[in-house]
Each structure stands twice: as structure tokens, then as C-alpha cells.
Amino acid sequence: MRDVRVSLVGFGVVGHGVVDVLSRKKKLLRDMGLNLKLVSVTDHTGTVLAEDGVDAEKILGERTLANVASSGMKGKEAISAIDSDLMIEVTPTNIVHGQPGLGHMEAALSGGKHVVTSNKGPLVVSYGKLKKLAEDNGVMLKFEATVGGTMPLISLVERTLVGNTINGIRGIFNGTCNYILTRMAEEGIPYTHALSEAQDLGIAEADPSYDVEGVDTAGKVVILANSLFGMDVKYSDVDVTGITGVTPEALALAKKRGYAIKLIGDVPALTVRPMLVPLGSPIAVSGTLNSAAIYTDLSGTITVTGLGAGSIETASAILTDIISIYRTKLIDAIF
């Protein structure tokens, strides 16, 4: 049985999901030979420390750690002070400067801790540097949850399709945009109506620009380009058009001709734009689903679809990354 000491940094929607999932899956992890102990949870108010693992039930009822923190330590200070093998970073994302996640990841990797994250910003801003920092310190940086939520795209390419050369990936990487376009097409309603509906349902933010302008999708394109295609690109290298200019008339005309209009991210083309996708093609999924078509040299086109977001779903991708670190660390050292 291998003991793994885990620190969680960030206690928003995803952080709650992580605490829940790690607690629920304790037995399954032990059956795999992993004794995972969540020894700390940190948010902007402080840190809960627990040598024997945090009491999930006790903290899941709290919106922040303000009432339960056993220490005032925050951020990098907490990361450096706490003895752990692995940090899960799930603070709010910022894809312009990557903070505070970037600083957190640098502190953890420099300190010889593996990092697992759903936080896009630091990877968009600084993938190459973080990757090198991980290598220099003999630890791993895993980020399946940053692209496509539960859709297991990165591990599918890196592990399952490992014998293939990947020629390109094209897909729907933002559930909010997909929901809006789906509703516009179904009901013939204009963009503003579909957006209001999505906001009422909690699918779109009050300020929806991050999603609808294509920013989120472009961030994912950058992460895929740098991690799976060995490119070295920045956000500004992506040619981005959002969905605000799509009209119900365009959608109706497309439908009549057998097409849907979807916001498609394309790697290595480095484009994000509304595109015609044949109805019935595997990536033309509806609602908040995400999808990705992976073009390979041997296996033809493999498509994967899944929920784009969700607290437990994102935590599930984080769990898979954790397991994968401890399952692959040893062989990678040998081959």
C-alpha cells in the first residue's frame, strides 16, 4: 500500500467536488494500492490541516473555509509549508496572467510535489515553463480536467491512441456556447434570448463574454497545441471568433442543408470559429455536451463526447489523473 499525501488548493465548486469524490472513492483507491490522504484544504480564507485526512462531511457544508480553518496560511505560503506528495489546484482561472494558480503550481512543482489541476490559466500562460519545472523536479503535471470536462481527451490521445500519429483535433470545447447554439437552432430564437435562458439556468455567467467570445475555447486550443502537438503557442496565436454574430436565420439555412453551426476549436490550425458541421456527424452533439474528433494516421477518426462541466464530473477527471500518476510513474522511469 502506497501512502499519498494530498493538498487541495481552491475550495469553490470544483474544490467541493474534489473533497466529495476523494472521500467517496477511498475504498476503490485502496483496492488499487493507494492510500490517499487529503492532509490539507486551502482557500482564500485559510487552511484546514488534518494529518489523518480532512473530515469531508464537516467541510462540505461550508461555502468557504472561514469557519473551519485551523490555520491562517494561504496560497504559496501554505503550499510550501505543508508536507504533501501531490497538490490539486482548482482556484479560479485567469488566462491573461494565470494567477494565482500559476504561482501555486510553481511553488508545488519546485517543492517536488505532483500537480493535478482543472485550472486552464496557468497552462495557457506558461505551459512550457511548468512542464520543464515538473521535469526538473522529477514530478508530474496533469491537467485532463482543463479541456472538455469529463471528456477524457488528453489521456485518450496520450495513452489509448499511443501507437497513432495525431494529425489534428477538432471539437466543441465549450458547453455554454453549445447550449446557446442548440437552443437557437431548435427554437429559431435570437442569440440574446437563448443567452438569457442559459443565464437563468446557470449555464451562462452574468458576464458571458469569456464563453461566448470564444476565449475559453481558445485557451483549450492553446493547451492542446502545446501538450499534445509539441507546439509552443500563446493565446494571441489563436484566431478567435465567438458566437455572438450567429443568427437564427443562418442556423435555419444550415439546418435546411443538413448542417449545424457549432463553435469549433481546431488544433493545429489554431482557430476558434462558428463552423458548419454535418448533422449526424459524431461531433455535432447538442445541449451542453462537448465533443472532440481526433484525426489519426491508423485508427481513422475517433470521436469522444461528454459533459463539458460539473463539479463531480471535473473532480472525476482529477481523480483519473491522480491514479494515472501513480500507475505510470514507475514504468515511465524504466522505458
Place this chain on the structure above:
Amino acid sequence: MRDVRVSLVGFGVVGHGVVDVLSRKKKLLRDMGLNLKLVSVTDHTGTVLAEDGVDAEKILGERTLANVASSGMKGKEAISAIDSDLMIEVTPTNIVHGQPGLGHMEAALSGGKHVVTSNKGPLVVSYGKLKKLAEDNGVMLKFEATVGGTMPLISLVERTLVGNTINGIRGIFNGTCNYILTRMAEEGIPYTHALSEAQDLGIAEADPSYDVEGVDTAGKVVILANSLFGMDVKYSDVDVTGITGVTPEALALAKKRGYAIKLIGDVPALTVRPMLVPLGSPIAVSGTLNSAAIYTDLSGTITVTGLGAGSIETASAILTDIISIYRTKLIDAIF
């Protein structure tokens, strides 16, 4: 660099694909630390032996090995006599008695060789026994290519979704049936016309019963049930209805109401039957594509689609299995 001596048994369409793919991917495999040498190829006419690896170009032009065989050894005799680490078994399938593949696999596993196969029959007939034989001899039995062709279903469940509990899998596992149903729906033509078209295109066999009666799909349901759900079921445990009774009228009515009719295999329900699937749902793919919806406890529903068959595509799934054996063998021993 790890040397791996590989024997190939079976030199039909898939066997040719295997020789081609192993030759094309020699460099990629070496980059991974695997020096794969195809030391023998055996078919019903004899065996090509080559200590330094068979000359792919020389044998790919031959339909059988009759003109190039360097030994008259066949079947189990060849498997036992040839010194190899891993056997690829791709002889024609028989899901009633599993032969000759079953005997081949037993000989290889008993002799301490890993087995990688696209041959459904032996697994449908005797999965439990083969699995035990592999365990007893400290080797692995891998069969991604038996279900869904290039669609990486088994490794996706076993590796990528490893933190999840899988509640069920439902999908389209036969490209021939999917092609026929797709054409009937598109053109409003009866079953017999669509079948003739599929036969003309080489998508359906002269005797199509194995596909259209649901036999092939049911075999895959048995393999998934036994390997991924820990069940112990036989072909006769599956409730099977094929597509020969589906009418263009039923397809048209379904379409009008927003549905497609697809031949769906369901595990653990152990059913194969034509079912209504909402148009636009991720498993409702067209043409010869296969698809599988994987219902999980944490990640929601993940769907994967890919080409159901093809020489190179099937060989690609075999290649992935080979890589996975050498990447996981060591860690599995530790955890």
C-alpha cells in the same frame, strides 16, 4: 531497450494489416523503448520464420504464405515450437466453438506468451478459462480489437475511466447493420435493397447472417460483460434480435418523431435489438461507424465513436494493446 519477440498467427485481411503497421511503427516503438521483432508469421499453409524480423515488403504482396513459407509448421505446433514473447492471434473467428483461435491462445498462454487478438470467438466461448490461464502463467491477454474495431472502448473503461464505477454500456457494435439501417432511413428503401448495396460495396458478406441476425453484436456483448463487468455469461444468455425485420416504414415513422432505429447491444442487460435512439444523441451515428455510450457514476455519460472495422484500423488496436502490455506489466506487479 527491451527486445520483444512477436509471432503472428493468421494472415488474412487483419494479419496483413498487422504486418504493415508493425513495420511502419518500428521507429515509434523504438522511441518508446520497445524493440519489436516479428520473428514468425503463420497461416494455414505454413510459417515464415525470420530471426531478424520478417521482411514486410516481401510478404505483404502475397495473399497466403504458400509461396514464401520457410517451414511447414502450422497452428499449435508452430506456436509451441517458436520462441516468442507475444502472440498476435488473427485467424478467422468462430463463436460456436472458438477454433482454431482457442487452441492457439491456450498453447501460447500455457507457453508463457502474452496474447493480443482481434478474434472474438475464443473470448466468447471461453473468456474465464483464458483469463485464468493468462494469470496462472503470468502473462496478459488483450483484446481491444474484438469490440468496436478502432473505437478504444475497453482501454477507455479500464484505464481512462478507472476512477469510475461503470453502470452500463450501450452502443452500436456492428458497422454492417448500421450501414444498412442508415441507408434504409436515408433512401426509404427496403432491407433487401440496402443489403444488396452493402454486399456490392463489400460492407456485407455474401452470407450476411452473422452480422444482420445480431450474432456478431451479441458476441461483443458477451466479451464486454465478462471482461468489464465481471460477469460470467455465454452467448446463449444474450437475448438477440437482428435487423431483418426492420421496415422502411418503421424507420420513417421513427425519423418523423425525432428518432433513429439502431441495432443496440446493452451490457449488463444482455440484449441485442433494434431500438429507438434520439436523433442528435451521441450514439446515433451513421454509416459504418460504431459507437458506445458508457454510463458512469462520476463522469456522467461518455460516448466514443470510431470506424468499426478495417485492416489497418484493427491492426492499430492490436498495436495499442501491445504497447499497453509493456507499459503496464511492471506497475501491475507493484500495485
